[in-house]
Amino acid sequence: MSLRSDLNIIQNWVAPLSQVLDLGCGQGELLSFLKENKDCKTYGLEINEDSIVSCVEKGINVIEHDLNDGLKHFNDASFDTVIMTQALQAVDRPDVLLDDMLRVGKEAIITFPNFGYWRTRFFLMYNGRMPMSKTLPYNWFDTPNIHMCTFHDFEKLCRTKNLTILERTVVDNHHQESLAIRLWPNLLGEIAIYRVTR
Amino acid sequence: MPQNIPADSVGVITPQVATFDEPLKLRSGKTLQSYQLTYESYGTLNIDKSNAILICHALSGDHHAAGFHSLEDKKPGWWDACIGPGKVIDTNKFFVLCLNNLGGCGGSTGPTTINPDTQKPFGSDFPMVRVRDWVESQARLADRLGIDKFAAVIGGSLGGMQAMRWAIQYPDRLHFCAVIASAPKLSAQNIAFNEVARNAIIKDPNFHDGHFIEKGVIPKTGLMQARMLAHLTYLSDDGLGEKFGRTMQNDEVNYSYSPEFQIESYLHYQGEKFSNSFDANTYLLMTKALDYFDPAQYTDHDLTKCLSVAKCKFFVVSFTTDWRFSPERSEEIVDALIAANKDVCYARIESEKGHDAFLIPIPRYIKLFGAYMDRVRLELNL
Known part of the structure; x- marks a missing residue:
């Protein structure tokens, strides 16, 4: 079974036999991989009806739950890793959710699109309109991405909350790394994958 | 009368009766010296008796869950929408068992039965039964039929409470447990x-x-x-x-x-x-059985601790406009199952049908329930 490359980076950061919670688990690809290859105990939260059916078909523990309702029903430190891919920018309060992720989990793995990517900056400067791209395909009025941020913004939030960034990988929209991206991540990176802890 | 029996119906069904002479000690302290259970079954029990599903009925239900008793019947059994050949609970694959609970009025021993001591109907002298007593009697029927372990125990509302009770009371006797539109206990309002x-x-x-x-x-x-x-x-x-x-x-x-x-x-x-x-x-x-149901009362009112003995996988479903057994009540079960490290899938189905939604073939509900039952078959090689 081959995983999408960003999910492959994430699975590398999850230890075998971990308890894993995936916020917005989609069709359960990552959890399925972690369950089968690393014997992880996994739960996924999802709101998309078809995705929930896909998870059930795969035998993934899937719970219908809106992330905007928080994680208050989960006990403190009940998971080793809490994962959230491409959803941070779409929730009502990313800062509150981040706190909650690190309350229920010992570590959090988060991916989000970088609003500081040069093409995004260029789009706004050149067109004078809210940027749209392959990674950000929505209009300003119908986008679910209501809290866009740059890598610098996210890292500042982590510093404010005294969170430790354990690892960070910055990739382009094919989820590939490069030397240039490593040199100027906030300018050249499109998607970041962070591993943070309190 | 159904003009023709539909192709996806289990057809005309004759209820069966099993008589038990071994006394049943009830939670209330009273004992039923002997009793009979009226039940129906659909589909065929396989050779190793591994494809049995128990359906637990709710407050006003009975053993007649699917099919017709005669061609004159106007309506099929109460869960015919979900039980039949090719349906969600597929009788081509599973042997489906449903019985009238003790104390019922559908044919099993209950208040309308003649009390052997007085030769008059029991009436209100019939002892109160608890959910655990039903589960005990259901287990005895399973023994009688040679079923050691159910592929799944499934119930909605009060039936969901029985399914949950099965997971706690007989953890080794079911692989899957479906708790639909139910609650871990009734609220004061209920x-x-x-x-x-x-x-x-x-x-x-x-x-x-x-x-x-x-x-x-x-x-x-x-x-x-x-x-x-x-x-x-x-x-x-x-x-x-x-x-x-x-x-x-x-x-x-x-x-x-x-x-x-x-x-x-x-x-x-x-x-x-x-x-x-x-x-x-x-x-x-x-x-009263509904009111008394509160399995966590025996584990310091800790539902997680209560459910931690379960060994089966769980499927929990609620419906958005169900205010008698609201989604929040189902979510209490789900949260406890997660905290107890149990396998669980949960969905909150959008419906305007209230509590009754669990009996109605709402497309999303049917699709999800069907996917889960396919998974049951896959995991048990049925």
């Missing part, structure tokens, strides 16, 4: 609704302390009131609005207290129908 219903029955002059059969009467008015109230709580405001609105039977008001709005005559019809077919003592007993 108990209150049950009490209003019971009070209506008990205060009916024809109740005669529960020995009305001997007097040749039934507490019809009380039972009607009870059913009208309960039925209303199974539906949602939106659902009622959509179905009836303020539509009247006649165009003009007639300044009378007889039913004028369609919702009024609908409720009267429901009450009338129910009071002619259901035993008042059974109604009292079933509502």
Whole structure:
């Protein structure tokens, strides 16, 4: 079974036999991989009806739950890793959710699109309109991405909350790394994958 | 009468009766010396008896879950929408068992049965039974049929409580547990609704302390009131609005207290129908079993601890407009299962049908339930 490359980076950061919670688990690809290859105990939260059916078909523990309702029903430190891919920018309060992720989990793995990517900056400067791209395909009025941020913004939030960034990988929209991206991540990176802890 | 038996129906079914002479000690301390259970089964039990599914019925249900008793029947069994060849609970693959619970009035021993000690109907002398007593008697029926372990135990509402109780009481005897539109215990509001219903029955002059059969009467008015109230709580405001609105039977008001709005005559019809077919003592007993159900009371009111003994996988479903067993109540079960590290899938199905939604083939519900049952088959190689 081959995983999408960003999910492959994430699975590398999850230890075998971990308890894993995936916020917005989609069709359960990552959890399925972690369950089968690393014997992880996994739960996924999802709101998309078809995705929930896909998870059930795969035998993934899937719970219908809106992330905007928080994680208050989960006990403190009940998971080793809490994962959230491409959803941070779409929730009502990313800062509150981040706190909650690190309350229920010992570590959090988060991916989000970088609003500081040069093409995004260029789009706004050149067109004078809210940027749209392959990674950000929505209009300003119908986008679910209501809290866009740059890598610098996210890292500042982590510093404010005294969170430790354990690892960070910055990739382009094919989820590939490069030397240039490593040199100027906030300018050249499109998607970041962070591993943070309190 | 069904013109033809539909292709996806289990067809014409004859209920069966199993008699038990081994006394059953009840939670209340009383003992049933002997009893009989009336049940139906659909599909074929495989050679290693690994494809059995137990369906637990709710308050007013019985063993007749699917198919027809005769070609004259107007309606099929109460969960025919989900049980049959090619349906969600596929009788081509599974052997499906459903019994009338003890204390019921569908054929199993209950208040309408003749008490061997007095040679009169038990009436209100029939001992109160708890959910755990039902599970115990269901397990004995499974023993009788040679079923060591159910592929799944499935129930909605009070039936969901039985399924949950199975997971706690007989953790080695089921692989999967489906708890639909249910709750870990009733709320004060729920108990209150049950009490209003019971009070209506008990205060009916024809109740005669529960020995009305001997007097040749039934507490019809009380039972009607009870059913009208309960039925209303199974539906949602939106659902009622959509179905009836303020539509009247006649165009003009007639300044009378007889039913004028369609919702009024609908409720009267429901009450009338129910009071002619259901035993008042059974109604009292079933509502008490509901009120008493609280498995976590034995584990310091810690539901996680209570469910930690379970070994099966769980499927939990709730419905958005169900205010009798609201999604939040199902989510209490889900949260406890996650905290206990159990496998669980949960969905909150959008529906305007209130509590009754669990009986209705809502497309999303059916699709998800079907996917879960396919998974059951896959994991058990059935």
